[in-house]
Amino acid sequence: MMTGPLVMAAIWTFRPVAAFVAPGTSVHYRRAYQRLWMASSSSATISVDNNVSRMSVLQTLLSKHGAPGSRQCDQPNDLVPVTSLHETPELVSSMTGPDEQLSNLHPYLFPIAKSTSSGNYICAYRNPFTEESDINHPWPIVEAQIGGPGMRLLALNSEHLMRRIACECDTDGSDASRTLVTLYNQDLGKGDLASALDAPYQAGAVEQLGYGVDKYVLLRVGPFPDLYQTMARQHAEKGDEQSSLIAAEAANGKLAGFGSTFRFYARLLASFPNRHEESRDAARMCLRLPLTTIGMSMDDFREVAVLGQLAEEQDSLKDTIAKLNDMYEKLRMAEQEEDGSKTPEQAAIDEASYLMDQTALSGARWSEIRPKLGTIFRSIDRVDMAKFVDLYSDK
Incomplete structure (x- = not known):
């Protein structure tokens, strides 16, 4: 029997899909990318700026500070902007590699920045089955790898991630960090964003609240999976099982639609006595969500299978x-x-x-399914999505 949080998750279950188009070395590829990036939201193609707000500010903050919560993109001065290079496509090949390689990034991701040390990307994850011209439907921000089976959720939108960076910079206190806070506040308070995201950050706010930056971010900014996981682990280390599970369940509810939160929840439940059936149910909930949201590596998929009591630790990855x-x-x-x-x-x-889902499980190349995805979206008159996923098509 599923526990209360799992029942709630079943109600919220959906299969979000998103899109990616990236620059490459060929003229055809670059034109497709530029068309998608620059098109007006009134056309069949939705402007990225409508859903990833203040792109240039986001890219600068990521470059200077790193991406909080990421696995291999969290270091300062490591991330290089990707999408801003649409104006200078001749620079793209030196940074991203050949078209063939970049087309093997998850088809529903739009690249924002690339790590020069790990090769991982910070991307926006698009759901084509929402009204994307509505400012209330921003794209979540994730970390992904070329050829990887999935993604790692970082934030529900770009404004949350940028404000978290501003909070972390404020506690740092250096001149460089203060400059980034000033950059973050640029253009805020003008009514261009939803009211909850439009207020400038006040220096010293984290210290004034007195709970530390992580708790400030969760209380005053928004939900972040890594911070909820840290909180859950801290409660567990203190022997507070109830508070630990509440923190993990909060992530399941506030970050609905991502299997990775249930993967962590299953792992947490398994660490407590007499919780193995609940752990199994939580792990299997991942299979009711888009499989690419389970995590970035096949080890993440393996963990779901083991916690879900579908496989043994000693089984080969193939089995x-x-x-x-x-x-x-x-x-x-x-x-x-x-x-x-x-x-x-x-x-x-x-x-x-x-x-x-099948491509994620089989380890097939994402580039191989792009034309098929394009055909599917065209069949329901989603030409914008067809162009996003089928990079070389002009239809």
């Missing part, structure tokens, strides 16, 4: 993924029987989701 896929197919078949008939749009969404 583990096969067992994970067996349960995935059973759950999918049960959902199809429950759903009954579908509209063409619903059928297309399911087809795209299934194609993405």
Whole structure:
């Protein structure tokens, strides 16, 4: 039986999809990228600026400070802006590599910056099944790898991530950090953003609250998965099981739609006595969400299979993924029987989701499924999404 938080998650379950277009060395590739980046939101292609606000400020903050919560992109002076290079495409190849390589980044991600040390990308994750011209539908910010099976969630939107960086800079106290806080406040307070995101950050606010930067960010900025996980672990180390689980459950609710929060929740439950059935249910909840949101590596998928009691620790990765896929197919078949008939749009969404999930599990190249995804989106008149995922198509 699923616990309360898992039931809530089942209600919130959806399969978000997003898109990526990146620059490359070929003229055809660059033109496709420029078209998507610069097009007006009134056209079939949605402007990235509508959903990743203040892109140039975000890229500067990431470059100077690093991406908080990331696995290999958190160091200062390591990240190099990607999307700003649409005006100087001749520089792209030296930074990103050939088109063929970059097209193997997750198809639903829009690259923002690239780590020069690890090669990982900070990206925006797009859900084409929302009204994206609405300012209330920003794209989450994630970390990903070329050819990786999934992503690591960093923040629900660019403004949350930038304000967190401003808070961390404020506690640093250096002249360089104060300059970044000033940069962050640039253009805020003009009514261009939702009111909750539009107020300039007041220097000294973290110290004034008195709880430290992590708690300030969770209380006054927004939800961040790594901070909830840190809080949960701290409570667990103190022997406070209830508070630990509450922190993890808060992440499940506030960051709905991402399997990675349930993967952590399952791991946490498994660390407590008499919680193994709940841990199993939490891990299996990941299979009801987009599989690419489980994590960045196949080890993350392996962890879901083991915690979900579908595989053993000693199983090979191949056998583990096969067992994970067996349960995935059973759950999918049960959902199809429950759903009954579908509209063409619903059928297309399911087809795209299934194609993405199977590619993640099989380790196939993302570049190989882009044309198919484009065909699916065109079948329901989502030409904007077709152009995002099928980079070389002019249709």
